[in-house]
Each structure stands twice: as C-alpha cells, then as structure tokens.
Amino acid sequence: MSVHFRLITLSAVIFTCFNLLAQLQVEVKDGAVAEYNMAVSPLAVLDGADAAKASEISSAVEKVLDITGYFKILDKKSFLEKPETAFKAVNFKAWLDVGANGLIKGTIKGKDEVELELAFFDVAKGKTLIQKKYSSKAALAKKSAYRFAAEVIKLLTGEEMNFMFSKIAFVEKTGEKYSLVVTNFDGSGRKELYSTSKTILLPEWSADGSKIFFTSHEKNNPNLYSYDMKSSQIKTVSAYEGLNVSASAYPDNKTIALCLSKDGNSEIYSLDTTTGELKRLTVNAEIDAAPSVSPNGKEIVFVSGRSGNPQIYKMSLEDLNKVERLTEQGNYNQDPEYSPDGTKVAFSGRDEKYQFDLFIIDLSSRQISRITQNQGKNESPTFSPDSKVIGFSSNRSGKSRLFLSNISGTRQIAVYSGQGEVLMPSWSPAETN
Amino acid sequence: MKQFFNFCAVAVFIFTVLCSCAGNPPKDERELAEKAFADAEIGKDCDREDYLAAEELLRQAREEINNKNYDKAKELFNAVKEKSDAIAKYYREHPDECMKKDNGNANGEDDGTIKEENVDSTDAADPSVDPKNPDMDFQVVHFEYNQYTVLEEDLPKIDLMAQWMMNFPERVVRIEGHADERGSNDYNLSLGEKRALEVKNKLIQAGIDGERIKIVSYGEELPVDPASNEEAWFKNRRAEFKREN
Numbered sequence: 039m040s041v042h043f044r045l046i047t048l049s050a051v052i053f054t055c056f057n058l059l060a061q062l063q064v065e066v067k068d069g070a071v072a073e074y075n076m077a078v079s080p081l082a083v084l085d086g087a088d089a090a091k092a093s094e095i096s097s098a099v100e101k102v103l104d105i106t107g108y109f110k111i112l113d114k115k116s117f118l119e120k121p122e123t124a125f126k127a128v129n130f131k132a133w134l135d136v137g138a139n140g141l142i143k144g145t146i147k148g149k150d151e152v153e154l155e156l157a158f159f160d161v162a163k164g165k166t167l168i169q170k171k172y173s174s175k176a177a178l179a180k181k182s183a184y185r186f187a188a189e190v191i192k193l194l195t196g197e198e199m200n201f202m203f204s205k206i207a208f209v210e211k212t213g214e215k216y217s218l219v220v221t222n223f224d225g226s227g228r229k230e231l232y233s234t235s236k237t238i239l240l241p242e243w244s245a246d247g248s249k250i251f252f253t254s255h256e257k258n259n260p261n262l263y264s265y266d267m268k269s270s271q272i273k274t275v276s277a278y279e280g281l282n283v284s285a286s287a288y289p290d291n292k293t294i295a296l297c298l299s300k301d302g303n304s305e306i307y308s309l310d311t312t313t314g315e316l317k318r319l320t321v322n323a324e325i326d327a328a329p330s331v332s333p334n335g336k337e338i339v340f341v342s343g344r345s346g347n348p349q350i351y352k353m354s355l356e357d358l359n360k361v362e363r364l365t366e367q368g369n370y371n372q373d374p375e376y377s378p379d380g381t382k383v384a385f386s387g388r389d390e391k392y393q394f395d396l397f398i399i400d401l402s403s404r405q406i407s408r409i410t411q412n413q414g415k416n417e418s419p420t421f422s423p424d425s426k427v428i429g430f431s432s433n434r435s436g437k438s439r440l441f442l443s444n445i446s447g448t449r450q451i452a453v454y455s456g457q458g459e460v461l462m463p464s465w466s467p468a469e470t471n
Numbered sequence: 472m473k474q475f476f477n478f479c480a481v482a483v484f485i486f487t488v489l490c491s492c493a494g495n496p497p498k499d500e501r502e503l504a505e506k507a508f509a510d511a512e513i514g515k516d517c518d519r520e521d522y523l524a525a526e527e528l529l530r531q532a533r534e535e536i537n538n539k540n541y542d543k544a545k546e547l548f549n550a551v552k553e554k555s556d557a558i559a560k561y562y563r564e565h566p567d568e569c570m571k572k573d574n575g576n577a578n579g580e581d582d583g584t585i586k587e588e589n590v591d592s593t594d595a596a597d598p599s600v601d602p603k604n605p606d607m608d609f610q611v612v613h614f615e616y617n618q619y620t621v622l623e624e625d626l627p628k629i630d631l632m633a634q635w636m637m638n639f640p641e642r643v644v645r646i647e648g649h650a651d652e653r654g655s656n657d658y659n660l661s662l663g664e665k666r667a668l669e670v671k672n673k674l675i676q677a678g679i680d681g682e683r684i685k686i687v688s689y690g691e692e693l694p695v696d697p698a699s700n701e702e703a704w705f706k707n708r709r710a711e712f713k714r715e716n
C-alpha cells in the first residue's frame with residue numbers, strides 16, 4: 039500500500055518529506071487526487087474520564103488533519119475494531135479492510151486531571167510511528183491533542199503547522215447588532231468582546247496578539263479603537279475626521295499602517311501608536327486603501343484605484359517610490375493580506391462571472407492560484423500564523439459564515455455556526471491565550 | 472378681421488390653413504409677464520389664490536399663442552403681469568406674514584400645471600422639495616457601480632440642497648456615503664467616503680461654506696435594501712443628506 043498525497047507542485051518541502059518518510063512510500067502524481075486515508079479511532083474512556091471530553095478530543099484531531107487537505111478522514115461507523123483494544127494488540131488487518139493508511143488511537147483517564155495517551159500507526163507496515171502521553175488539567179487536554187496532530191502532520195508532510203494553537207477574531211452581525219467575537223481556530227470557544235448597534239469593522243490583531251484593532255461608528259465617525267485582551271479595555275487609537283480604518287500591525291508591535299481620509303482622500307499612513315506620530319505613505323488622487331504590512335515590516339501591499347479600478351499593489355516602506363502592481367487580471371481586486379511567512383499575498387477578486395473569489399499570489403513566481411470558485415461571495419482572506427490555512431467569510435450556504443481552506447483550496451470547511459453573519463475574520467498570531 | 476386673414480394667407484409663412492392670427496406674437500408682453508410671474512413665486516404661499524390664478528392665466532396665454540390668437544394672448548399676458556406684480560409687492564411689504572404662512576398653506580395638490588424653468592424640475596409647490604421649507608425632505612443621490620460621480624439625473628437634488636442651505640444659513644448637514652455589498656468592506660468604506668466628498672464638493676461649488684458640511688462613510692454597512700440584485704445595489708450606492716443640527 040502506497041501513500042498518496044495530492045500535490046500541486048513539487049517543492050523542496052516535498053523532497054524533505056521523502057527523507058522524513060523513509061518508512062512510508064510517497065507517491066507523487068502531478069495533479070492527481072489521492073489522499074492519505076486516516077482512521078481516528080474513538081478514545082478508550084478509562085478511570086472515570088468524561089466521555090464527552092473524549093469525543094471532543096478525537097474530533098479535534100480529525101478537524102486539524104482534515105483542514106490540511108492532506109487526509110481523508112474515514113467514517114467511524116465503518117470501523118471493525120473496538121476503541122478499547124490495547125495499542126499492542128491492534129489488528130492491522132481490520133484497519134486495512136476499512137481502507138486506512140494510518141490509524142490514530144488513544145486512551146483518556148481522569149476527570150479533572152487528565153492523562154491522554156495517543157498513538158499513530160502505519161497500518162500497512164503494522165508499525166507504531168508516534169506514541170505520546172500527555173498529563174494536564176482537563177481544559178488543556180484538547181491542546182495536547184493538537185500537539186499530537188501537529189506531530190503527525192510534520193511526520194507525514196514535513197510541514198510545521200501551528201494554526202491549531204491560534205484564534206480568529208471576527209465581526210458577528212445579528213440583525214442590527216455588531217459583535218466583536220473571538221473563537222478558537224475551529225470556531226469553538228466563542229467569546230464576545232464588545233457589541234454595539236453602531237458598527238464594528240475590520241478587526242485586526244496587534245503583532246503580539248495582545249490587542250485587537252477595530253473601527254466603529256460609535257461616535258458617528260469611523261474611528262479606530264483597540265481592545266486589550268488582558269484588561270478588556272477599549273482605547274481610541276485614531277480619530278481623525280473621516281476614515282480611520284484597516285489597521286495592519288508592523289512587527290515592532292507599536293506601529294500600524296492604516297487608511298485615513300483626513301487629507302481629502304483615502305490614503306495610507308503609518309502611525310506610531312505610542313507617540314501618535316503619523317507618516318503619510320501614499321499620495322494619489324484615487325483611492326488607496328486596505329494596507330497589509332509584510333512580516334518583516336519592509337513592505338506593504340494595498341489596494342489602489344489609480345489604474346481606474348481597484349488593483350493590488352506592493353510598496354517598499356524604505357523607498358516609497360518603489361511601487362509595483364501585483365494583479366493584472368480582472369478589474370476588481372481587493373482585500374490583500376500578506377502571509378506571515380512573507381511568500382504569498384491572498385486577495386479577493388471579482389471573476390468573469392462577477393463573483394468574488396479568493397486568490398493567492400506567490401510573490402517569487404508571481405503566479406496566481408485560485409482558492410474558491412462558484413461558491414457564493416468569498417471575502418476577507420486571513421492567513422493562519424503558519425501560513426498553511428486561510429480563513430475567510432463566505433455566503434455560499436446562505437448567510438455569511440466563517441470558512442477555513444488549505445492553501446491549495448482543495449479542502450474548505452465551515453467552522454462556526456453562531457446566530458449571526460460572520461464578517462471580516464482576522465487570524466491571530468501564534469499562541470495567544 | 473377679414474383683411475388681416477387675407478394678409479396672412481398670402482404671406483410666405485408656414486402657418487397656413489387654420490390660422491386665425493392677429494398680427495405678431497406679443498413678445499415683449501410675454502417676456503414681462505413670465506419674468507413677473509417668476510418673481511411672484513416668492514410670495515406664492517402668501518397669496519396662493521392669486522398666484523394660482525396668475526399661473527392659470529399664463530397657461531391660457533401660452534395656449535392662445537399656440538392658437539395664434541395674439542390679441543387675446545397679449546391681453547392675458549398683461550393680466551398675468553398685473554397679478555404677479557401685485558403678489559410680489561404684497562410679499563415685499565409683508566415678508567413676515569408670508570414666511571409664517573409658508574408651512575400651513577402649502578400643499579401638493581396643484582401638480583401638473585406649469586413647468587417652471589427651474590433646473591431642478593421638481594414641483595416647487597410641494598413642501599417636501601421646497602428649499603424655503605425648513606423641514607424639506609433631505610435628498611438621496613445615487614452612483615454607478617464603483618464610481619463616485621453623482622448620476623446626472625440626481626444633480627438637481629444637490630442644487631436643491633444647496634438652495635436649502637442658502638435659505639437656512641445656520642444649519643449644518645451631514646452627508647453619509649454608502650456602497651453596495653459588492654467588494655470588500657474596507658474598499659467600500661473608501662468608496663463611500665469618496666461619494667460623500669464628491670457631494671460635499673458640489674455644495675461648495677454652489678457657494679456653501681465647507682464648514683457647514685460634515686461627511687461620514689458607512690461603506691456597505693447600512694443598505695436601504697438588503698437584497699442581492701441590481702435594483703437593490705442601485706438603491707444602496709448612495710449619498711444621503713442628514714441634519715447635523
């Protein structure tokens with residue numbers, strides 16, 4: 039039994055992965071849809087452990103693997119072997135019969151203090167590849183499971199992923215009410231930070247994840263505020279007459295790029311939030327908006343109407359005359375977002391069918407790949423901190439919801455099912471708690 | 472009458488068979504009457520019956536011109552001028568009384584009588600679009616997709632707002648710019664801002680002090696019609712005038 043991965047292009051990462059997978063044979067077929075079938079057995083519930091916790095943990099592992107797009111998660115109903123079977127007594131034939139390439143099994147013990155033991159097996163070879171024991175308070179058990187899933191992904195693909203340890207902020211609009219909401223990456227653990235009948239717009243995390251910037255018409259002008267995750271305090275960051283929107287953090291954790299219209303037109307500025315020092319970055323009679331700062335703080339990408347319709351541009355912050363247009367196709371490209379690894383820019387563009395879809399520009403090859411197609415309006419792309427997953431809002435199933443997609447767009451799932459419409463998601467930096 | 476008729480018949484004018492004309496159209500009388508009537512507008516709510524009567528006479532006079540009854544037309548134009556002058560005179564002598572009557576007297580029942588030469592083509596007698604009415608309806612202007620140039624047919628609405636602001640110099644207005652749902656929220660905020668600013672600039676060009684005009688963009692956040700179709704999008708791409716004080 040060979041292990042198949044769907045890979046769009048051969049990259050150095052994949053060759054690394056050949057080496058890492060000495061025991062697994064990776065067959066790369068250009069463009070072929072072939073997935074790694076993963077069986078995630080329900081956990082064996084021992085010593086008064088909570089059954090609900092157990093199933094929460096196994097679904098968490100499934101969800102993490104699923105969203106990478108590298109795995110096909112097998113249906114538990116087809117499984118022949120009981121969860122209680124010991125790691126040493128696994129009947130690999132029974133897992134081969136359900137089509138599994140890999141198997142994840144585990145046990146959970148204890149209610150408040152939880153001991154979680156997880157193992158990953160190569161089914162064809164009948165071999166244990168990873169086995170780990172985690173002890174923690176019950177609340178952290180899910181995080182332990184995420185660590186395990188990240189190890190499985192690393193082993194099979196060579197890719198370091200940490201999206202599972204991060205959060206997503208977004209605006210939830212329920213009727214006339216706007217709420218600033220934060221959830222875990224998978225839409226769980228909803229926390230409402232602030233709500234108002236005035237607007238809440240364009241939330242964006244500070245570089246260290248300690249604050250969320252957002253715009254509100256609370257004072258009848260779109261002013262920029264910050265919400266402090268620790269103290270829950272809201273402070274005014276920028277309140278010039280006109281627009282104070284689209285904050286994007288510099289890596290120095292004090293400067294932001296933002297869009298102001300105080301000089302009579304939408305222009306991009308940098309603002310030192312500690313001193314209030316403002317520097318104008320764009321000078322153009324047309325709209326310049328929606329800046330996204332590169333992870334090294336040396337460039338921004340932004341939208342400009344300077345060519346007659348909105349297109350994505352890149353500008354050097356060291357030489358403001360160095361401006362380069364990144365999008366040539368289509369006449370309505372917006373919402374650019376720099377990937378945290380600095381190699382890509384995601385944006386939303388209107389396609390030939392007048393639908394808004396998501397695209398990614400590879401900054402070195404300038405190739406543009408498409409993430410969504412024929413699935414309603416897809417907007418506000420935001421990268422996970424490892425640049426492996428894209429969060430966005432889509433109204434493909436009626437109201438606007440939070441979706442996650444892997445980078446190639448082959449796997450897309452809705453992850454939050456709150457009452458309202460999910461708008462303008464923003465992914466946190468890694469590890470915010 | 473007969474010899475006039477004969478004279479007309481032999482002339483090389485294109486007006487031929489049914490013409491019962493008498494001499495030339497009363498050009499001077501018409502000009503004087505129309506000017507006087509336009510001047511009388513200011514007092515129309517003060518002396519409404521006379522104003523409507525003058526309006527009717529003017530209409531008849533124009534009709535008589537069309538029928539080539541120039542003598543009759545001349546007579547009517549003179550009557551229009553006389554009535555209109557009286558209305559204007561009364562207004563000049565009793566401005567306070569006339570201002571007070573502005574609200575109570577006005578009604579919208581006299582549609583479809585005479586189209587004035589005002590560019591705004593709105594019915595001046597309708598208080599909802601009367602720039603002398605302090606409670607005049609505030610206007611909404613529309614835009615094409617991704618554009619911030621006001622649609623041509625909505626320009627008179629800005630003129631109307633400018634007139635209103637001239638009439639009520641202590642008032643400050645707010646222009647709210649909006650976009651339709653298509654496109655990103657941040658770009659649409661900029662687009663709404665551009666639209667509001669465009670309208671503000673038009674008011675400034677019309678002589679209004681920029682200090683009296685606030686602008687705010689709501690982007691795509693406050694649609695008037697939440698549907699996702701051309702009709703709704705058209706309605707939502709707009710700039711709305713609001714009272715600031």
